[in-house]
Amino acid sequence: MKNRLLAAAVLAGCALLMTGCREKGKNHLEIFSTKMENQAILQSFIDDYTQEHPEVTIEFNSPPDASTVLRTKLTKNRVPDIIFMGGDMTFRDMSEAEILMDLSDMEEAGRIKEAYKEQVYNLNPDQEEKLFGLPYATNAEGIIYNVDIFNEQGLEIPKTWDELMDVCGKLESAGIQPFYFTLKDSWTGGPLWIPMTYDLAGMDFFLDRREGKTTFLGTHEEAAEKILTLTQYGQKDLLGKGYDDGNIDFANGKAAMMFQGNWAIPNIQKANPDVNLDMFALPVTNDESKNAIISGIDVMPTIYKDTKEEELAKDFISFIFQDEKVKAYIEDQFAFPSVDTVVQDNASVAGVAEKFADDNIGDFADHYYPTGFDFTVTLQTFVGSRGDVEEFLKKLDKEYDKYNSF
Numbered sequence: 001m002k003n004r005l006l007a008a009a010v011l012a013g014c015a016l017l018m019t020g021c022r023e024k025g026k027n028h029l030e031i032f033s034t035k036m037e038n039q040a041i042l043q044s045f046i047d048d049y050t051q052e053h054p055e056v057t058i059e060f061n062s063p064p065d066a067s068t069v070l071r072t073k074l075t076k077n078r079v080p081d082i083i084f085m086g087g088d089m090t091f092r093d094m095s096e097a098e099i100l101m102d103l104s105d106m107e108e109a110g111r112i113k114e115a116y117k118e119q120v121y122n123l124n125p126d127q128e129e130k131l132f133g134l135p136y137a138t139n140a141e142g143i144i145y146n147v148d149i150f151n152e153q154g155l156e157i158p159k160t161w162d163e164l165m166d167v168c169g170k171l172e173s174a175g176i177q178p179f180y181f182t183l184k185d186s187w188t189g190g191p192l193w194i195p196m197t198y199d200l201a202g203m204d205f206f207l208d209r210r211e212g213k214t215t216f217l218g219t220h221e222e223a224a225e226k227i228l229t230l231t232q233y234g235q236k237d238l239l240g241k242g243y244d245d246g247n248i249d250f251a252n253g254k255a256a257m258m259f260q261g262n263w264a265i266p267n268i269q270k271a272n273p274d275v276n277l278d279m280f281a282l283p284v285t286n287d288e289s290k291n292a293i294i295s296g297i298d299v300m301p302t303i304y305k306d307t308k309e310e311e312l313a314k315d316f317i318s319f320i321f322q323d324e325k326v327k328a329y330i331e332d333q334f335a336f337p338s339v340d341t342v343v344q345d346n347a348s349v350a351g352v353a354e355k356f357a358d359d360n361i362g363d364f365a366d367h368y369y370p371t372g373f374d375f376t377v378t379l380q381t382f383v384g385s386r387g388d389v390e391e392f393l394k395k396l397d398k399e400y401d402k403y404n405s406f
Helices: 002-019 036-052 068-077 089-098 107-111 114-123 147-152 161-173 184-203 203-210 221-230 243-251 261-272 310-320 323-333 347-357 375-385 391-403
Strands: 028-033 057-061 084-085 136-148 256-260 275-282 293-303
Touching: 028 036, 028 310, 036 057, 036 203, 036 310, 084 089, 084 310, 089 114, 114 203, 114 221, 114 293, 136 147, 136 184, 136 261, 136 323, 136 347, 184 203, 184 221, 184 243, 184 256, 184 293, 184 375, 203 293, 221 375, 243 261, 256 261, 261 275, 261 347, 275 310, 275 347, 293 310, 293 347, 310 323, 310 375, 375 391
Parallel strands: 028 057, 028 084
Antiparallel strands: 084 293, 136 256, 136 275, 136 293
């Protein structure tokens, strides 16, 4: 955490030094993206924009290890005009460094779902209600399920914890493995842990933990116990399979359900194009209204506050926020939109549509964890050994405090 704050201080210094440090031609934008996977679709938007505005030139960069490259640019006083990034600690660092422009007054801000605006506010210093980025595309995680298995067994999507336990019991009785776990790759424990932490501990925990006002011990016992319960319904060797092998097995009907995000669905379908999938939110509690779909900001454009091309930068952002552009992006990236005027209508995520429509959206816990704190390895060890809950939570607290000096 000290390193993160130091980085923020460096960025703040960079902001003070930027004025007059570079000269670029008029009607020129430098755009940077921290997500390599969206290079092609963003380049197509840039091509469309420059075709409509031939007087404009745009330099676009989306390199490997983008966060490191971006920090190098910042320390060399070469801040891009527009930076596409996620709702993560890189964004928080730059928000703390006060080098991003508040975009709250843009018309597009009024179309963004309130839940995603709140996610930006929560990443700001002191939760200031300013949009230093405009959420554009989002991801979601929950339970992916095999629709054909559910239909064959006469099962409905469970909306409460007790209903989920009932589904697991019926599947086991029918000789069907309820869940497939891929915990050989520790990061795949995230879709299991994160909904638990949000629905049971709430957003306030993430913020209070950062300030040292609370701990995992004393607040996350129910989450840990329920995780142990769920893993009883998976394969015997919980750490035996990783993400790639697990997707193949799941695609071929080795289990009825899997904890993952929407990003996994294309990979599963690639392994078996005929597999019939859908997705639902993990029903952590017996109060359906409290069982949010976990969805966080995957991509949002930001503008450097001292750019010499503010009007042009805002015009480009308005251009990509047109409904047809948003639709093209979420279809290309298999993502969810941040705006109310576009929907993700792919049948393989139809089961979470109601949660999005109701704005029943929770955020990713790891967006608020300090850099360096890897809860997934600790979780992997805990479930693999069916460890002691108290010791598990104490270890989380110890690891968290090692990286947090808020």
